[in-house]
Amino acid sequence: MTSTSASVAGRTASPSTARAINDRLALQLLKDKGPLTAGQLKSLTGLSRPTIADLVERLRQTGLVAVVGETGAERRGPNARVYGIVADSAHVAGVDVRTDSVAVCVADLLGRTLAEESLPVAPDTDPARTVAAAVALVERVAERAGAVRLHHIGIGVPGLIDPATGELNATSGLPSWHRELATALHGGLAAPVLLENEVNLAAVAEQRLGAARDRDTFVLLWLGHGVGAAVVLDRMLRRGASGGTGEIGFLPVPGTSGLPSATGCDGGFHSLVCSAAVCELAKEHGLTAAAGGAGGEARRGAGTEDAGAAEAVIRAALGAGERGEPFLDELAARIAVGVAAICAVLDPGCAVLGGEVGRAGGDALARRVAERVARLSPLRTRVCAGAVGGGGVLRGAVLTAMDAAQNELFGAA
Structure with missing residues (x-):
């Protein structure tokens, strides 16, 4: 591309279309590689110097780009202006x-966190009051961040999102306020709302910021109170016909007492690796969260569905040395069954272990799982622990909202 004309689908684009294409290209380069000088933009785009000069001035007038400095102290002649995205433009x-909670993060157009806050939610709180409190929380955090208005809001929720409507499935068994919050935020803050499954958002964060940054194709296994997976193929998040891609909790596997059903995953992979199962397994091996000792219960008791208890007992096992190894080996063997099943169908090449269990187990658990997957499957699969941590869902929600805002402001790809 060397001038203001461009080829689109085999046709020569009009001058206005060419300008839009060039503007978006420059904005993407400033976002990904910036700040940049006009000369650097010329080199990276192949556009002529006059075209770059017009482009930069046009983008400055929109308020999306500004001069952020100068360079050239080591060269003769006038310093070159350095241009960058105006992060506070949205x-x-x-x-x-x-x-049991709502967490909010407000960020600028480049995704940099400006303010963050969370709100606990008691199980017996009136749904209408919970929705009102959550909307007020978003408004308060936006005010702290200095945001006059929010361009987009990304929301991560448990449960299935209907691809046809973009709404939370009403049969998911979640609190009613989960389904009401998106509408309330859209109405109260006058901003587009993007609803997405929480595991999918955790995968977005791992792909952009964490363990899967070098991967076009991977799966994220969410191991915690609930069990699920997110599937990314060729850098695209795959949701399935009904939004149910990755519902591996329902996967029939050996080692369970029965089979899952359309209304419950108790007989599936969920019953092997959910937080309650992890706590029960720890109890069988005589481990506690307190000090990796024998007997007792892990925090609130083995067999509960407390993901925090599962996380604590795994950390205790890791700190118990040889006494914790049998438990970790058996847990890894259970997880490997699910990973191998996914690999047999998708061959993703990489499985990231997330959720409270994956986070607590870290590299030590991932290494054990990888060894067992290698015995179960001929397909080479890297297994690693998630790197984003407990804020992965929130970061993924921010990234999703940021992408939507950039696509609108920068122009369609």
Whole structure:
């Protein structure tokens, strides 16, 4: 591309279309590699010097680009201006919705966190009051961040999102306020709302910021109170016909007492590796969260569905040395069954272990799982622990909202 004309689908683009293409290209380069000088933009785009000069001035007038400095102290002649994206030209919010809490992060157009806050939600709280409190929380965090308005809001929720409507499946058994919050935020803050499954958002964060940054194709296994997976193929998040891609909790596997059903995953992979199962397994091996000792219960008791208890007992096992190894080996063998099943169908090449269990187990658990997957499957699969941590869903929500805002402001790809 060497001038203001461009080829689109085999045709020569009009001058206005060519300008839009060039503007978007420059904005993407400034976002990914910037700040940049006009000369660097010329070199990276192949556009002529006059075209770059017109482009930069046009983008400055939109308020999306500004001079952020100068360079050239080591060269003769006048210094070159350095241009960068005006990060405060738009603000976005990410919201992580759990059954017992709501977390909010407001960021600028480049995804940099400006303010963050969370709100606990008691199980007996009136749904209408919870929705009102959550909307007020987003408004308060936006005000702290200096955001006059939010351009987009990304929300991560447990449960299936209907691809046809973009709404949370009403049969998911989640609190009613989960389904009402998106509408309330859209109405209260006058911003587009993007609803997405929480595991999918965790995968977005791992792909952009974490363990899967070098991967076009991978799966993220979410191991915690619930069990699920996110599937990324050729850098695209795959949701399935009904939004149910990755519902591996329902996967029939050996080692369970029965089979899952359409209404419950108790007989599936979920019953092997959910937090309650992890706590029960620890109890069988005589481990506690307190000090890796024998007997007792892990925090609130083995067999509970407390993901925090599962996380604590895994850390205790890792700190118990040889006494913790049998438990970790058996847990890894259970997880490997699910990983091998996914690999047999998708051959993703990489499986990231996330959720409270994956986070607590870290590299030590991932290494054990990888060894067992290698015995179960001929397909070479890297297994690694998630790197984003407990804020992965929130970060993924922010990134999703940021992408939507950039696509609108920068122009369609």
